[in-house]
Amino acid sequence: MIELIEKIEGEAKLDFSFEDGKIDFVDIEFMTARNIEKILKGKSPLDALVINPRVCGICGHAHLIATVQALEDCYENLEISNKAKIIRELTLTFELIQNHFKWFYLTMRPLFGEKQEVLKATYPSQLMAKAIAVFGGQYPHTSYAIVGGVVCDVTEVDIIKVKHYIEEAIKFFETNVVQADTKDFLVCDNVDKVLKKSGDLPDILKGIKKKKYLSYGKTYDRFIAFGENSYFTKGKSHKTIATHNISIDYVKEYTNPNSLAKNVMYKDKYYEVGPLARAMINKVPLVKDAHRRYGDNIFSRIIARVCEIPQLLNHSKELLEQLDISEPSYIEPLIDITQVNGSGESAVEAARGSLIHKVDIENGVIKNYEIITPTQWNLGNGTKENLGVSQKAMIGLEDVKTAELVFKTFDVCSVCTTH
Numbered sequence: 001m002i003e004l005i006e007k008i009e010g011e012a013k014l015d016f017s018f019e020d021g022k023i024d025f026v027d028i029e030f031m032t033a034r035n036i037e038k039i040l041k042g043k044s045p046l047d048a049l050v051i052n053p054r055v056c057g058i059c060g061h062a063h064l065i066a067t068v069q070a071l072e073d074c075y076e077n078l079e080i081s082n083k084a085k086i087i088r089e090l091t092l093t094f095e096l097i098q099n100h101f102k103w104f105y106l107t108m109r110p111l112f113g114e115k116q117e118v119l120k121a122t123y124p125s126q127l128m129a130k131a132i133a134v135f136g137g138q139y140p141h142t143s144y145a146i147v148g149g150v151v152c153d154v155t156e157v158d159i160i161k162v163k164h165y166i167e168e169a170i171k172f173f174e175t176n177v178v179q180a181d182t183k184d185f186l187v188c189d190n191v192d193k194v195l196k197k198s199g200d201l202p203d204i205l206k207g208i209k210k211k212k213y214l215s216y217g218k219t220y221d222r223f224i225a226f227g228e229n230s231y232f233t234k235g236k237s238h239k240t241i242a243t244h245n246i247s248i249d250y251v252k253e254y255t256n257p258n259s260l261a262k263n264v265m266y267k268d269k270y271y272e273v274g275p276l277a278r279a280m281i282n283k284v285p286l287v288k289d290a291h292r293r294y295g296d297n298i299f300s301r302i303i304a305r306v307c308e309i310p311q312l313l314n315h316s317k318e319l320l321e322q323l324d325i326s327e328p329s330y331i332e333p334l335i336d337i338t339q340v341n342g343s344g345e346s347a348v349e350a351a352r353g354s355l356i357h358k359v360d361i362e363n364g365v366i367k368n369y370e371i372i373t374p375t376q377w378n379l380g381n382g383t384k385e386n387l388g389v390s391q392k393a394m395i396g397l398e399d400v401k402t403a404e405l406v407f408k409t410f411d412v413c414s415v416c417t418t419h
Helices: 036-040 045-054 060-073 082-111 117-137 155-176 182-186 192-193 200-210 275-282 285-294 300-322 374-378 391-395 400-409
Strands: 002-008 012-018 022-029 222-225 235-238 241-243 251-254 265-267 342-350 353-362 365-372
Touching: 012 155, 012 300, 012 400, 022 391, 036 045, 036 365, 045 060, 045 353, 045 365, 060 082, 060 342, 060 353, 082 117, 082 155, 082 200, 082 300, 082 342, 082 400, 155 182, 155 200, 155 300, 182 300, 192 200, 192 285, 200 300, 222 275, 222 353, 235 275, 251 300, 251 365, 251 374, 265 374, 275 300, 285 300, 300 400, 353 374, 391 400
Parallel strands: none
Antiparallel strands: 002 012, 012 022, 222 235, 235 241, 251 265, 342 353, 353 365
16 A cells, blocks of 8 residues: 655655554655755865755755864864854754744644644744844855854844744743743653643643554664764663764665665664654653653654753753854864865754765865765665664554554655755
């Protein structure tokens, strides 16, 4: 049975195979390719700062930050001010927050019988888009981050504006998502306390328990995150055991004959990336409690992503306090990039998980460029003997509608994937 999954960024085709009334395999196919990697070959490295934010209209900012960091990694000596680092992290954080709001209200809520609440999705998302635009000049598709820093010159008025957008987003969360003080919510370590609250998140979580969906969406209980900043920690986790000694060198892509998207594995194993992975590695109390009770299922996956909203909003306030606007926004590299010969790589945490960029520069032009996206991790199209993460999560379900719910908890993006 073939199902075309829409209401995602792009489209994906799922071919379901049933045995004894239950799903025993799902072939995942991405049908279109934009070939961004091929377009970049032979171009000036600085062109990548304009092209790559257009890989995706949803997480284009993550691609910008990953691009600039990969280019900077090609240098042996490069100075970047703390101001520029903080601004980059802030704008990337705002993009994650707006993605989380849109996913929750436009994708998840309708799957639980609720109407698609466009206004609830757009208001906090607009706040975060405005916050990005204060620094980046526009959103989406800004190219304000360049090799050596950023091109914006922040004022006290800009900071006041951004603080206002953050406070409004916090107020929205406390009024609609979970009707509780976010500071209390952040230290909560008991799922039952959340279920006693009112709000759109508790409603969904109660619905999952009432409909007996708690066994849905289990995978390998293996998590990984390569992006690292002042909030996120790089590492991997198997069940509850986390380690931080990981290397991009062990990340490998594999061509898939049945899809235009490549599979990606770490040491020949599939790992889940995204908010649940980050929470398990960061040991977020509430998510740890959900995982202890129910494992790596849709309940834990949803609560982890929504939980990240107040975490990042409050962390953004701390970052703003550390911002010294007297520092330079940009420090010119000692060597022009047209004279660079070298290789660079970077990893950032996008909304859906770890995003990796790799670049080879020869005689000042791009010789090779590689992009590994979060959807490649979570939606790897494996075999019956070695299932991808989302494939395994759908095995054993009895109908396509339920499988679609599980599939969308990973937040599919075929545009990013078929780069």
